[in-house]
Amino acid sequence: MAISRAEKTFGKAFQLSTTEGVDIIDLSGWGNVSLKGPFLNGDLEPLTDTQQMKAVSNVAKHIQQNTAVDTHIIDTTGMSTAAEETLRQAVRNANQRIIFMRGD
Numbered sequence: 001m002a003i004s005r006a007e008k009t010f011g012k013a014f015q016l017s018t019t020e021g022v023d024i025i026d027l028s029g030w031g032n033v034s035l036k037g038p039f040l041n042g043d044l045e046p047l048t049d050t051q052q053m054k055a056v057s058n059v060a061k062h063i064q065q066n067t068a069v070d071t072h073i074i075d076t077t078g079m080s081t082a083a084e085e086t087l088r089q090a091v092r093n094a095n096q097r098i099i100f101m102r103g104d
Contacts, residue, residue: 001038002023002035002036002037002038002073002075003016003023003024003035005038005075005077005101006024006035006073006075006101009101010101012026012028012030014026014033015027017032017033019032019068020068021034021066021068021069022034022068022069023035026071030070030071030097030099031069031070031071032068032069032070032071033069033070033071033072033073034062034063034066034069034071034072034073035072035073035075036059036062036072036073036074036075037074037075037076037077037078037079037101038075038076038077038078038079039051039052039055039075039076039077039078039079039083040077040078045078046078046079046080047078047079049080049082049083052078052079052080052083053083053086055079055083056083056086056087056090057090059074059087059090059091060087060090060091063091063094063096063098064094066096069096070096070097071096071097071098071099072091072094072096072097072098072099073099073101074087074098074099074100074101075101076100076101076102084100088100
């Protein structure tokens with residue numbers, strides 16, 4: 001779901017990656033890309049506030065530790081405004097490109 005949404009949103013065709021920690025590759029400039037989100041449960045409903053804040057913590061940790069990636073795309077579908085702002089603050093000093101793909 002995230003790959004097709006990213007391709008449609010950004011007008012790019014990504015290649016699947018076989019490198020651990022890298023989901024897709026963008027040969028046109030973004031390099032090795034990690035995808036995170038959407039933040040939905042099995043019924044495609046938003047996660048609870050507690051689950052969202054745990055996801056924010058996990059995503060921020062992933063971004064800090066994943067050295068194989070040039071770009072992180074975060075699909076914020078299902079994420080509350082407060083959780084998204086917390087995540088933006090947590091990754092504002094990341095060494096990689098961070099792209100937020102706003103959810104519906």
